[in-house]
Amino acid sequence: MISYIKMKTIDDKTVKHVAHLARLELSDKELKLYSAQLASILSYISKLNEIDTANVPPTSHALTTLKNVFRKDILRKSLETDEAIKNAPASEGDFFKVPQIIESTDRVQDEGK
Amino acid sequence: MENLYSLAAHRLKELMVKGEAAPSAILDQVFSRIEKFDPKIKAFVLANKEKAKRSVNNPTKLKGKLAGIPVLMKDNICVKDEVTTCASRILAGFKPPYDATVVKKLEEEGAVLIGKANMDEFAFGSSCETSCYGPTKNPWDITRIPGGSSGGSAAAVSADETILALGSDTGGSIRQPAALCGVVGLKPTYGRVSRYGLIAFASSLDQIGPITKDTEDAALLLSVIAGYDEMDSTSVDLPVPDYTKALSKDVKGLRIGVPKEYFIEGLDKEIEAGVKAAIELLRSLGAKVHKISLPHTEYAVGTYYIVATAEASSNLARFDGVQYAFRAGNSRDMIDMYIKTRSQGFGDEAKRRILLGTYCLSTGYYDAYYLKAQKVRTKIREDFDKAFKECDCIITPTSPTPAFKIGEKMNDPLSMYLSDIYTIPANLAGLPAMSIPCGFSKSGLPIGMQILAKAFDEETIFRAAYTFEQYTEFHTKKPKL
Numbered sequence: 001m002i003s004y005i006k007m008k009t010i011d012d013k014t015v016k017h018v019a020h021l022a023r024l025e026l027s028d029k030e031l032k033l034y035s036a037q038l039a040s041i042l043s044y045i046s047k048l049n050e051i052d053t054a055n056v057p058p059t060s061h062a063l064t065t066l067k068n069v070f071r072k073d074i075l076r077k078s079l080e081t082d083e084a085i086k087n088a089p090a091s092e093g094d095f096f097k098v099p100q101i102i103e104s105t106d107r108v109q110d111e112g113k
Numbered sequence: 114m115e116n117l118y119s120l121a122a123h124r125l126k127e128l129m130v131k132g133e134a135a136p137s138a139i140l141d142q143v144f145s146r147i148e149k150f151d152p153k154i155k156a157f158v159l160a161n162k163e164k165a166k167r168s169v170n171n172p173t174k175l176k177g178k179l180a181g182i183p184v185l186m187k188d189n190i191c192v193k194d195e196v197t198t199c200a201s202r203i204l205a206g207f208k209p210p211y212d213a214t215v216v217k218k219l220e221e222e223g224a225v226l227i228g229k230a231n232m233d234e235f236a237f238g239s240s241c242e243t244s245c246y247g248p249t250k251n252p253w254d255i256t257r258i259p260g261g262s263s264g265g266s267a268a269a270v271s272a273d274e275t276i277l278a279l280g281s282d283t284g285g286s287i288r289q290p291a292a293l294c295g296v297v298g299l300k301p302t303y304g305r306v307s308r309y310g311l312i313a314f315a316s317s318l319d320q321i322g323p324i325t326k327d328t329e330d331a332a333l334l335l336s337v338i339a340g341y342d343e344m345d346s347t348s349v350d351l352p353v354p355d356y357t358k359a360l361s362k363d364v365k366g367l368r369i370g371v372p373k374e375y376f377i378e379g380l381d382k383e384i385e386a387g388v389k390a391a392i393e394l395l396r397s398l399g400a401k402v403h404k405i406s407l408p409h410t411e412y413a414v415g416t417y418y419i420v421a422t423a424e425a426s427s428n429l430a431r432f433d434g435v436q437y438a439f440r441a442g443n444s445r446d447m448i449d450m451y452i453k454t455r456s457q458g459f460g461d462e463a464k465r466r467i468l469l470g471t472y473c474l475s476t477g478y479y480d481a482y483y484l485k486a487q488k489v490r491t492k493i494r495e496d497f498d499k500a501f502k503e504c505d506c507i508i509t510p511t512s513p514t515p516a517f518k519i520g521e522k523m524n525d526p527l528s529m530y531l532s533d534i535y536t537i538p539a540n541l542a543g544l545p546a547m548s549i550p551c552g553f554s555k556s557g558l559p560i561g562m563q564i565l566a567k568a569f570d571e572e573t574i575f576r577a578a579y580t581f582e583q584y585t586e587f588h589t590k591k592p593k594l
Contacts, residue, residue: 010472014472015468018468018471018472018475019468021471021475022426022430022455022467022468022471023430023433023448023451023452023455024452024455024456024459024464024467024468025452025453025456026456026464030464034464034465034468037465037526037527038465038468038469038472040526040527041418041469041526041527041530042469044414044415044527045415045418045419045482047411047412047415048412048415048416048419048485048486048489049485050412051409051412051488051489051492053485053488053489053491053492056488056489056491056492057488057491058484058487058488058490058491059487059488059490059491059494059541060317060487061303061316061317061347061543062303062304062317062494062541062542062543062544062568063303063304063347063349063543066304066347066349069346069347071343079210079211083210084210085436086208086210087206087207087208087210087436087437087438088435088436088437089434089435089437089438089439089440090440096435096436098435098447098450099444099445099446099447099449099450100445100446100447101446101447
């Protein structure tokens with residue numbers, strides 16, 4: 001068991017900001033717990049700084065020979081609209097139905113940050 | 114006569130050819146096992162007896178390499194019109210409008226789909242405990258975890274509640290539960306099997322693969338599911354060999370690499386002894402054993418938890434209450450609906466990984482974390498490139514410990530992450546790797562060894578594993594339920 005107490009925690013404000021970016025809302029209890037756990041994980045991850053990677057190219061996936069993949073631009077059958085929206089919690093006609101978008105919480109929160 | 118439910122698919126095929134077993138009898142026996150033992154093991158989140166019965170009663174469907182063989186799907190593989198949830202509340206009630214490519218391929222070869230297996234939520238975990246349905250139990254000791262995230266698939270194969278199963282492996286999610294449940298689990302080369310219809314966790318690492326009672330079945334099942342698919346642009350257009358032809362009982366001249374970085378402090382002594390004895394057996398059969406070094410091994414877990422969580426946070430952004438089944442009520446507006454849906458729909462580990470991934474990708478941290486991890490990933494890949502100049506395959510332990518107790522690591526995510534220390538490098542490098550049973554602890558828990566090979570060289574893994582199985586009986590042992 002790793003002790004979280006001795007380690008420097010990433011501050012609650014950063015975790016709160018990241019949670020907002022990820023569209024998550026954390027209770028005070030979750031905020032404390034995740035801040036401590038993330039700090040411990042990040043401290044473990046900081047081990048990567050031991051390696052000099054100045055001239056190393058990044059690997060984004062393991063298929064080194066694979067570049068962009070294109071398909072022919074040919075019209076073909078896709079999912080029917082009713083199939084595509086049948087799992088939606090709310091829909092109307094051929095559309096996904098969502099709550100009000102304009103004047104949303106996000107703008108208020110981002111401005112107040 | 115032996116019980117049909119306890120036999121491997123290749124044995125059942127022989128019996129069916131001779132007229133000594135019928136698909137309906139196999140299915141009945143498997144379902145009687147499920148009804149008897151699954152209340153205790155909890156490997157299934159959905160057992161679809163009626164649909165399976167319809168399949169075995171339809172002679173036009175029962176044709177092909179897997180005709181009449183029951184197969185269990187992990188709950189992150191889409192089956193058309195069948196609830197597929199990734200063991201998450203946020204997908205409660207979701208019925209995919211299409212089949213995953215592996216599902217189509219299985220049905221084309223006559224396989225009988227019997228249901229969906231429990232897993233860690235969105236495959237985030239090594240113990241099957243983060244499932245919204247509650248944990249699956251290890252058939253060898255029900256106070257212990259079956260491993261994860263494909264814990265339901267591995268436990269069901271081990272408890273003879275299915276003949277074959279599919280899992281998915283992003284950092285060890287097929288191999289670690291296979292090791293802990295005493296069965297065979299293969300993560301194929303990245304790009305070998307189409308990921309179309311596999312609900313994405315980390316797209317550069319995920320791969321679907323077989324969990325089976327022995328190596329021959331793994332080869333049989335891979336032969337069916339492998340191959341290029343235009344619906345997955347990362348599937349690779351290489352011919353698919355008949356992998357069962359690679360099952361030769363001969364390792365003469367096979368060069369086995371044993372990396373010193375894998376036999377370190379923290380490795381359980383009994384596992385170390387079991388794996389070393391297995392290597393010794395292969396040496397006595399003519400294999401050549403080389404000590405090798407994979408110097409960046411100790412950085413694999415750190416690299417993985419940046420790459421995997423970054424990709425996961427991006428993949429899971431789609432679960433916002435608009436397109437899929439679950440939406441939280443009482444929201445003021447759109448953003449509020451996103452936030453409430455995600456906060457209520459995701460479990461604890463999913464939130465933790467989304468936060469970590471979002472942080473690693475956020476402005477100011479991208480270079481320090483994500484880009485750095487991608488560069489270290491290159492170093493880890495290069496380690497393997499070098500090693501495979503000296504050897505044909507690499508043998509290591511699959512897991513540093515046998516199955517741990519339910520609840521033991523739930524409050525310590527980092528310690529949970531470290532249980533994948535031996536399996537993660539193969540995902541980062543995109544290599545094929547398989548776990549097979551190679552012993553038991555004194556307390557009777559299964560021990561697995563991992564065999565890795567070059568990209569698209571699953572055949573060498575099958576050759577080594579099959580030879581080992583012909584001289585040992587670990588894979589034939591069954592838990593007492």
